[in-house]
Amino acid sequence: MSSQTETIRRITVPQIARRKGGEPIVSLTSYHAHTAAIVDRYADFILVGDSLGMVMHGMESTVGVSLDLMIMHGRAVVRGTKRALIVVDMPFGSYEESPAMAFRNAAQIMKETQCGAVKLEGGARMAETIRFLTERGIPVMAHIGLTPQSSHVMGGFKTQGRDEDTWEAHLEDARAVTEAGAFAVVLEGMVEPLAAKITKAVEIPTIGIGASAECDGQILVLEDMLGLNPWTPKFVKVYGQLGPMIEDSVKRYAEDVKSRAFPTEDEVYR
Ligand SMILES: Nc1nc(=O)c2c([nH]1)NC[C@@H]1CN(c3ccc(C(=O)N[C@@H](CCC(=O)O)C(=O)O)cc3)CN21
Ligand SMILES: CC(C)C(=O)C(=O)O
Numbered sequence: 001m002s003s004q005t006e007t008i009r010r011i012t013v014p015q016i017a018r019r020k021g022g023e024p025i026v027s028l029t030s031y032h033a034h035t036a037a038i039v040d041r042y043a044d045f046i047l048v049g050d051s052l053g054m055v056m057h058g059m060e061s062t063v064g065v066s067l068d069l070m071i072m073h074g075r076a077v078v079r080g081t082k083r084a085l086i087v088v089d090m091p092f093g094s095y096e097e098s099p100a101m102a103f104r105n106a107a108q109i110m111k112e113t114q115c116g117a118v119k120l121e122g123g124a125r126m127a128e129t130i131r132f133l134t135e136r137g138i139p140v141m142a143h144i145g146l147t148p149q150s151s152h153v154m155g156g157f158k159t160q161g162r163d164e165d166t167w168e169a170h171l172e173d174a175r176a177v178t179e180a181g182a183f184a185v186v187l188e189g190m191v192e193p194l195a196a197k198i199t200k201a202v203e204i205p206t207i208g209i210g211a212s213a214e215c216d217g218q219i220l221v222l223e224d225m226l227g228l229n230p231w232t233p234k235f236v237k238v239y240g241q242l243g244p245m246i247e248d249s250v251k252r253y254a255e256d257v258k259s260r261a262f263p264t265e266d267e268v269y270r
């Protein structure tokens, strides 16, 4: 089957956009073909997030992630899936400078990964860029509130909207990205009533992470909800304990190798 036929069968950007106020949108991150194949059966969209720099590569923030790294993981996730919309994060430094630079890099991501949309961080300040991309055929998911690529300016990963005086600026960010043509917006790391208020204020679906159950959808980092990360922010609900499962498996394998209990008759060639 041609990859073009497969692309058409996936959940589309307009289908996600129409879910505003409807059944909540399910999404998770994936960075890897085989885990993405499992997520693909349940998620409406899969985000190849730049959090992969921290989760897969042990970086301290997402600032060091390159365009090539995003493309490499994006290709793996597209290959491993057939149903969900695949959204790839634009990494720090690949879109902020100008709309033209953002278009060039977003187009490269789309051509080389065959993903269906890109995501970039920033509200009102990125509105011109979001418009430039969407008018030229690149669907954009926006991302406001706690924007990890700005953590050096914010002084860390800080929950937003604790001071009610800042709410209007966040609302303005949400309105600006909507007006600019974003098909959805991630609300990350903000107090619950602010996320609920933004969700009511804009016509595009809001996707919450550390935000509110009122959002039009939710996203989590897959490894966080699987219990694979030693640290988890308060907003993570851990649904599985893969860390301890991996530890137990590796421990038993090491014991078997040392005692020559592995390999057995079943695992050798005669
Ligand atoms: N594995 C992983 N999961 C994520 O959700 C995630 C990443 N990586 N990398 C990129 C960003 C960074 N994120 C983070 C990282 C830390 C906190 C954190 O420590 N939060 C504090 C609260 C801080 C405050 O109240 O201001 C917490 O205790 O939950 C939050 C979001 C979310 N994103
Ligand atoms: C946490 C989500 C929204 C993200 O941007 C990422 O995983 O990089």
Ligand SMILES: [Mg+2]
Residues within 6 Å of the ligand: 049, 050, 051, 062, 089
């Ligand atoms: Mg990200």
